[in-house]
Amino acid sequence: MDTNIKQRVQDSFACQPVLATIGATLTRVRSGEVTIELPIRSDLTQQHGFVHAGIVTLVADTACGYAALTLMPPLAAVLSVEFKVNFLSPATGEKLIARGWVIKPGKTIMVCQGEIHARNGGEDKLVAIILATMITREDVGLVG
Amino acid sequence: MDTNIKQRVQDSFACQPVLATIGATLTRVRSGEVTIELPIRSDLTQQHGFVHAGIVTLVADTACGYAALTLMPPLAAVLSVEFKVNFLSPATGEKLIARGWVIKPGKTIMVCQGEIHARNGGEDKLVAIILATMITREDVGLVG
Amino acid sequence: MDTNIKQRVQDSFACQPVLATIGATLTRVRSGEVTIELPIRSDLTQQHGFVHAGIVTLVADTACGYAALTLMPPLAAVLSVEFKVNFLSPATGEKLIARGWVIKPGKTIMVCQGEIHARNGGEDKLVAIILATMITREDVGLVG
C-alpha cells in the first residue's frame, strides 16, 4: 500500500461530520484492513449504560468501508450495500476498537468482515461481529 | 395495547442518552409497531452529505426493539441479538422516519422488520430495510 | 412484463438440475415477483421431520433470483451476492410456497425480499423470511 492510500483514508475520515460528533479516531490503516477507535461516552449509550448497537455498528461499518477503500482505485468511493451485525457482549468499558478487513476484494463488490472489541481495564472483550457488502462507485469518487 | 405499554416505551426512550444526542423522537407506539423520527442534521452525515448508515441503523434498530417491547411482559427488557440492513437510497432530506414492527412474536425471540424512509419536500423515499432478531431478558428488566 | 420474460424464467428454471432433484415447480411469474412451490418430501427433512433450513433457503433464494431476473435486460444473468434468512416456524405440511419480490431494482444491484409459507390442510403458515442482494451479470448471460 502506498502512502497515498493512507492519506486518502485519513482525508475521507476527516470529511465525515458524524465521526467527529461521536469522537471516533482512525488508528491504523493497512492494505485491506483499517482500525477505528471510539472512546466510550455516556451520551452514546442506551438505557442500560452500554454503547448503543447503532453506534457500535457505525464504527464497525466505517472500519469495513475504509478497509475496502484501501483496495480501490484512486478516484473510487465506497458505499455500504448491506451489513449484518451480531451482538455478543455489552459494549462497555473505556473504548471500542473496531477492526475491519476485506475478505474478498472484487472490481465492483468487496465483502468485508469486522470485529468490535471493548477495552476495559486493559482487557479486550469481543462485543460484535459484522459481515458487510461494499460497492465501488468510481463516479461518486469524482464528485465526493 | 394498554396505555401502560405506551408509557413504558416512552419512559425507556427517555432513558437512552444516545437518542437525545442524535435528536430522535418517538412519534407512534402501537401494539407490535413503533415509529421514530430523526430530523436530519449535518453533524450526523458522512462524507457525501447523507446520514451515515450507522445512524440510519440506530433509529431502525430502536424502532424494532421498541416494537418488540410492546409485546413483552411488564418487567422484560429487549436486546438486539443481531440485525441485517440493506441500504437502498441515500438518506437525505428533512428527516428520517423509521417504522419497526414484529413479524413473529415469541416467548424468548422476537423477529422484527423495519423500513426507514427519508422525507424530502413532502415526498417519502425508502432508504433502508432492516430484519432484526430481538431477545427478551426479563431479568434485565428487573435491574434496568 | 412481456411473455418473453416469463419464457426466459421458465427456460432458466428448467436448466437448474437441483430444482428437479428437490421437486420444485415454478407456479407464478410476474414483473418483479416470482412464486415457487415445493411439495414436502421426507428425503428433504432434518432430524425432527421438518424441511431442512437449507432447502427452505434454496427455494427462497431461487424465487428472489428469478424475481430480479424479470426486471433485467434480455441477456443478463443473476447471481446471489448474499442473503439473510430468519426461520419463524417449522417447515412442515404438504408443500412450501416461496414468493420473492424486488424491493429495489437497480442497474447492477437488486434487493429482494421473500416469504416462505408452509401449507398444511388448507392453512398457510409463515415459515421463513429472506432479505437478499442480487447482482446482474450481463456477461454471464452471454454464456449461460
Place this chain on the structure above:
Amino acid sequence: MDTNIKQRVQDSFACQPVLATIGATLTRVRSGEVTIELPIRSDLTQQHGFVHAGIVTLVADTACGYAALTLMPPLAAVLSVEFKVNFLSPATGEKLIARGWVIKPGKTIMVCQGEIHARNGGEDKLVAIILATMITREDVGLVG
C-alpha cells in the same frame, strides 16, 4: 470434549434424511467446531453448473448447527434462528468443505461462523462465508 458428544453429533447427522439425499458426510467433530464435506454432483447444480447457493448454505448451516451442539448439554437440540451467507466464488470442483465454529457460546443463544471451500485439483477456494445464530432447545432434545 468427551466421546459421547462426537457420538451424539454422528447419531444426529445420520438422522437427517436430507444429508443422505445430497450425499454430505461428517468429517470432523471437535469441541465447538465441525466439518462437513459434500462431493459435488451435477444434480445439485444451478444453470451455470455451480452448486446451488441453497445447497452451499445447507452444508454451511449444518456445520454451524453441529458446532453449537458440541457445546450444549446432553439432551439439548439446536435450531437455526437465522443466518446470513455471502457468496464469494462459484462452488465448483470436486467437493465442498464446510467448517463451522462457535464464536460466542451462550446458555440460550450460540453465534457461529463458517467457511465453505471448494476443492479443485488439490486447491481450496473460499466459496462462501456464513454468520449464524443458533438457539438451544432442551425440550426439543427430549423428544427429538
